[in-house]
């Protein structure tokens with residue numbers, strides 16, 4: 177009996193420092209769950225609104241993760257085949273103190289002397305792709321957490337322009353596809369299904385513009401099956417933010433977003449800075465039978481080469497693709513994979529597993545320090561789509577988080593244990609436990625023998 181207690185005692189003692197190290201900053205992680213302003217959608221209708229000054233954690237903090245999903249008024253998750261979440265974006269900005277930007281202000285009419293972008297670190301030219309976080313249909317099954325000791329630093333009083341305060345903008349683009357004639361067509365924003373020939377501001381579209389964001393603007397309407405009746409319903413984007421208070425143990429990461437439609441070209445005097453990166457955000461996939469490229473397995477591959485205007489260690493990476501996507505990757509010039517990210521398609525009906533939709537993207541968490549990007553280095557970004565059928569308005573984005581520093585040695589044990597080496601450490605710990613266990617068994621055997629030899633012996637070995 178005592179030997180069992182002894183073993184448990186050893187296990188507890190061994191596990192205590194272990195679990196503390198393993199969980200690192202976990203005990204400090206704070207979580208808040210918010211709802212966007214409500215939006216109301218009927219069959220075929222589109223919502224693409226920019227909500228300024230949304231609820232967000234305050235203070236000088238480091239963001240650890242951001243997750244979101246569409247819910248109904250009762251708080252139930254809504255499946256993608258009813259409300260397709262085209263995308264949501266979270267954008268930081270600074271606003272002059274005392275100036276009220278309403279939740280629904282048109283971002284085009286903001287007075288520039290009162291409003292300063294608090295964009296990510298690059299690399300597309302503003303106002304394209306300036307968000308901190310942003311995903312689409314894959315949001316329910318895509319990891320966004322940032323491993324310790326890293327985080328996205330926000331609310332730093334030294335970085336907020338004087339006289340201004342930091343706020344957050346949430347853009348939600350959702351399409352109600354209940355009862356529509358062509359669900360995929362509506363989610364791909366095909367202009368014919370929306371009966372759209374001019375954009376939101378009345379400007380005519382290019383004749384070859386067959387589909388994309390210009391055709392599924394806020395309040396646009398996709399064609400619904402004749403006679404279909406569906407109630408309008410109230411929805412929200414529910415978002416969960418995790419963060420830690422900023423202190424010297426947290427190392428900041430920078431956010432970079434690459435776009436496969438970036439038209440940047442290397443020139444003798446190119447600097448790679450944002451102004452040179454015209455990102456078109458969306459593109460079309462021509463069907464392989466039309467392009468006569470069926471022999472390549474009907475995969476559309478887009479590649480661009482970009483010179484990195486920054487350097488550092490890769491902490492996290494994820495791609496964003498639309499239905500039809502079959503994977504995306506970043507390579508070095510010699511072909512070494514820096515990070516690859518592939519879609520997971522759903523197979524059922526329920527939220528998070530909707531058949532035919534991308535319900536998640538795989539992510540990269542390289543072993544700390546394993547992938548270093550050098551300033552000026554060329555990286556190749558690749559985005560693959562199935563070209564069995566025509567697609568409009570697809571996207572090929574790649575988000576990466578990059579740190580200037582590796583943790584100091586004091587942190588190395590934590591981080592080692594958190595990454596791939598955890599298995600090794602665990603094995604060693606259990607080997608130690610097993611050894612001590614064996615010792616305990618021997619001790620029991622000896623005690624048993626001693627006990628049989630008399631009371632004195634028992635005292636001698638007693639614990």
Ligand SMILES: *[C@@H]1O[C@H](CO)[C@@H](O)[C@H](O)[C@H]1NC(C)=O
Pocket residue numbers: 287288289290
């Ligand atoms: C913008 O704000 C400045 C100072 O607050 C003001 O002088 C200017 O008239 C404003 N411009 C517009 C277009 O509202």
Ligand SMILES: *[C@@H]1O[C@H](CO)[C@@H](O)[C@H](O)[C@H]1NC(C)=O
Pocket residue numbers: 371
């Ligand atoms: C499509 O738009 C045109 C021009 O705006 C309009 O005349 C026509 O009635 C619309 N068709 C449908 C089916 O809404």
Ligand SMILES: *[C@@H]1O[C@H](CO)[C@@H](O)[C@H](O)[C@H]1NC(C)=O
Pocket residue numbers: 443445446452
């Ligand atoms: C490079 O320099 C030339 C001549 O100064 C200029 O015309 C061109 O626009 C520059 N290109 C870029 C990408 O800055």
Ligand SMILES: *[C@@H]1O[C@H](CO)[C@@H](O)[C@H](O)[C@H]1NC(C)=O
Pocket residue numbers: 473475477502503504505516558559560
């Ligand atoms: C993209 O497709 C090409 C051609 O089929 C293939 O060689 C490459 O490995 C694919 N890349 C990814 C990231 O899936």
